[in-house]
Amino acid sequence: MRRWILSATLLVGLCAAASAQQVEVEEFTLDNGMTFLLVPRQDQPNIIAAGWLAKVGSVDERPGITGLAHFFEHMMFKGTTTIGTRDAEADKRFTQRQQEVHEQLMALQHGVQFERWKRGEIDDPWNPRNDTPEMAKLRAELKSLMDEHGAEIVTNEFDRVYTTMGASGMNAFTSYDLTFYFINVPSNRFELWAWMESDRLYDSVFREFYTERDVVHEERRLRVEATPTGRLDEQFDAMFWVSSPYKWPVIGWPSDITSYTREQAEEFYATYYVPNNLVGVVVGDFEPSEVREQITRYFSRLKPGPTPPPVVTSEMPSLAEKRMYGECDCQPQIRIRYHAVPFMHADSYPLSVMSEILNGRTGRLYRAMVEGDEVASSASAGVDARKYAGAFEFRAETKGDATPQDIEKVWARVLAELQENPVTDRELQKVKNQIAADSYRRLQSNFFLLVQLGYFEGLGSWEELNEGPRRLQEVTAEDIQRVANTYFDRSNRSVAVYTRREGTTIDPMLAAIPAEMRPMVQQQLAQIAAVNDPAALREGLNRMRSMPASQLPPEYAPVMEYIAKKIEERIAELEDAE
Amino acid sequence: MRRNHACLTIIAAAALAFANAGAHAGNLPERPENIEFRPLDFQPPNAADHRHETRSGVPVYLAPSREFPLVQINFSFRGGAYLEPADKAGLASMTGAMIRRGGTVSVSADELDERFDFLAANVSTGSGDVMSSASLNTLTWNLDESLELFIDMLRRPGFEQEKVRIYRNESIERMRQRNDNPGPILGREWSGLVNGWDHYSSRVPTRNSLESITTDDMRAFHAKVFQPGNLIITVTGDFEVDDMLARIEHALEGWAHGERMPEPPAPTATLTPGVYHVEMDIPQGSVAIGMRGVDRDHPDYFPLLVMNDILGGGGFTSRITNRVRSDEGLAYGAGSSMSMPAYFPGVFRAGFQSKNSTVALAIKIVKEEIEKIRNQPVTEEERTTSINSFIETFPRSFESRQGVVSIFASDEWTGRDPDYWQTYRENIRAVTVEDIQRVAREHLRPEEMAILVVGKWEEIAPGDHTGRASMQDFFAGQRNRIPLRDPLTMQPIAE
Incomplete structure (x- = not known):
């Protein structure tokens, strides 16, 4: 114990120094309004991580075009009038023709096909097997136009140019609030990045529009529909947010993914992909004056546009607790989510520190519910601070026979403790020590630094990278107690409880029984379930047990054992109820 | 504390005092290939x-x-x-x-x-x-x-x-x-x-x-x-x-040295070719197609690296990704890998996830691509793209110090030739179009491959509405059913 106190004193003194870690960023803006953040570093030689972000995400969408920001991110890799085609003129003609056919198809889809569906004549209006003859014809025509067009397209030339010249790790992501495109290039080839990125911002061509939406459907299946909790999580989000556009998933609703038109995509591009809504970020081994000159040379050709509209719909204050109960092929679990504050809000810092006091193997959640009451196999808390609003979420999975409701009771206790008493000095200092150390750790990789700068800038300001650790160090025990008493009312929360879908865990005892005997076993079980008198069951059990084993064929042994177990369970159940 | 880090900053930014005001585009190169780059001199660490x-x-x-x-x-x-x-x-x-x-x-x-x-x-x-x-x-x-x-x-x-x-x-x-x-x-x-x-x-x-x-x-x-x-x-x-x-x-100090552990044993099983299936009620099937490969010391190591890169390892510049994803929109992720581990022969494996009804079509395309790379030489452009990518991204392996020392530690454990990194780029550069076809023919043998599918068979088997492929197209429609295993005992669950 003595040594703890000693090192505590040492660390208190040092953390002030530690929190002084600053990233020096050279920031400048072109005449067209595009801003750039440069961080030259020599410690990792030969490589530059570069990217740019568009301040647009799913929050900027509306019903009908949900997922368009993400779909758009996919379209940005399809090339330009220079990259990706053998014949830019033919390209235009094909694109135009495909658009016409798609519009006709969608008119039928949302017209006659929806009518048939609404009347119950077909089960799924989107399944091509249910197409009307006219739709099938248009679908076939679209497919053959796409195939013909394919011959003119240089597939993935955008990737090929970069790859041939040694770039790697090219990708992009879309979130609720921003879209970020990034890559690593050898340090002698920064100009390649400037060429390629300014070219696709200057004149992107949205070719392969209709194939790519199928790719996005597959991405949706992969990330959402074929995962244990994906579809329920989406419903939970849609329940949690009442009016905010954070309601819908970044990837979009499937009906919208199928329906976007090129016109909508072009309008979206013209609105949000103007240089005054974009920020470039460059981190790595480069000479700032050279990079700056090339940026100016290439990106100045982009024409500025009107400032994109802000999101005006705010989240309505939560007036009542909302709960959902879902079943899935998943570990039983609970999520409790509270409306909290947006990015860089003064209270986001105490809320973050509070979540760290809860997390980790020496945190309060692990101590209280993974150990302690042993109701959870894992438990964590986190702050989700977005551009326009935020949330605080607690989540945990069950252990053994415990239920999500058991976990909820312990959470209530842990929360009450935070509300009633300030956290201890030692806990607070421990978390601050970790924040200080992590403020160095997170700057080590060029690429990770790039992503953080872009992400923070997209949500509000890159300066959070330097500001955040400082403000976290200033959080006091009183601050934490105050926020614990501000955001955690029942009426301010939504709760999701998932339990395992019946029949998906197979009782190993049942598995040992040959398949042909199972119907008989099922029948027996149904009869047992119908008996409400424990004495009658006990009698039956005794009768079974008194049968000499030699009278039974050997394959019946597991059956008898299984039925006996089920009878015992039923007896216990009835006696518990009394 | 041995040193004071209070004034540590990650750069000494010599920020440019003046903006490059109005310096305008002038003539930009018409295509990226026209840009002239200064050479990058990189030697791998020793x-x-x-x-x-x-x-x-x-x-x-x-x-x-x-x-x-x-x-x-x-x-x-x-x-x-x-x-x-x-x-x-x-x-x-x-x-x-x-x-x-x-x-x-x-x-x-x-x-x-x-x-x-x-x-x-x-x-x-x-x-x-x-x-x-x-x-x-x-x-x-x-x-x-x-x-x-x-x-x-x-x-x-x-x-x-x-x-x-x-x-x-x-x-x-x-x-x-x-x-x-x-x-x-x-x-x-x-x-x-x-x-x-x-x-x-x-x-x-x-x-x-x-x-x-x-x-x-x-x-x-x-x-x-x-x-x-x-x-x-x-x-x-x-x-x-x-x-x-x-x-x-x-x-x-004082920590006794014990014996060095032996190398891990090689697998002895032989893969039986065929279609294997595990039933799962999900909208999207997951698929693996492949066979036993070779180990790291095989003389075809470098040609195999390049061949797999062109076939399915190189992401958007590889054939499987281009066809399954970009041309047909059948998958979000599709590609192949060729593991060539240190101790025993690895595995060639192609795979993807696709909605149940197009699983068969995507398998058919992957198989076509395997046949194609066996039967026809790759284009010189494909070879160049792949080789350049290996050579130009080579410095990235040594980007962080942590990466450098962990490579060396791993090399020492596995007894890698100390010249490996020094000669890596030459060896890659030496791979020819003929080598690529030869190693494809030798090491990708479709008749010896297994296809494993996890998904909903009732929707997978018939294929999609266009009738371009069904599961009947592979191994004469024969399917080996693998039962799901009980998660706690790993015993097959009878259905």
């Missing part, structure tokens, strides 16, 4: 420049850097799941985890966790299939205390009973989730098919095997594997070389 040895002969690779006040120390030991008795599956991973979680002989588990957390030290230990490791990441000014605790934990782990019980229960809860996602089912069954269920790489812990593991089993495994006769150390970050070597000497 292992010998980083290698040291303790007095007792433990190899130590050091790569200091003063950029951040952090020190990262990794201990890597040979040995993992392949050393477990067959009925104690999970012994390696449990021992690996419990070294960190079970305290030391003199410090309780709770106190150890508390002290590491208060020091803001990230400490982890673990045992995988082949290697075991322990790592410490600490602030420079906490190095003394962190390292002392770390070594105490590593040399004298406590394996506290209560923590073992908690860990075992957590593991059993994770086990229950084994059938919830298609990915783990596909991985598990694929390994069973290709490597055989008797090979360590396919062995899976069960509830029984975990419950049979005693503290004595863990102590014995720890004593055998986690010892300096079986160790390579790497250190990166903020330190002086001599000082760090002295610390390591001190840390290892």
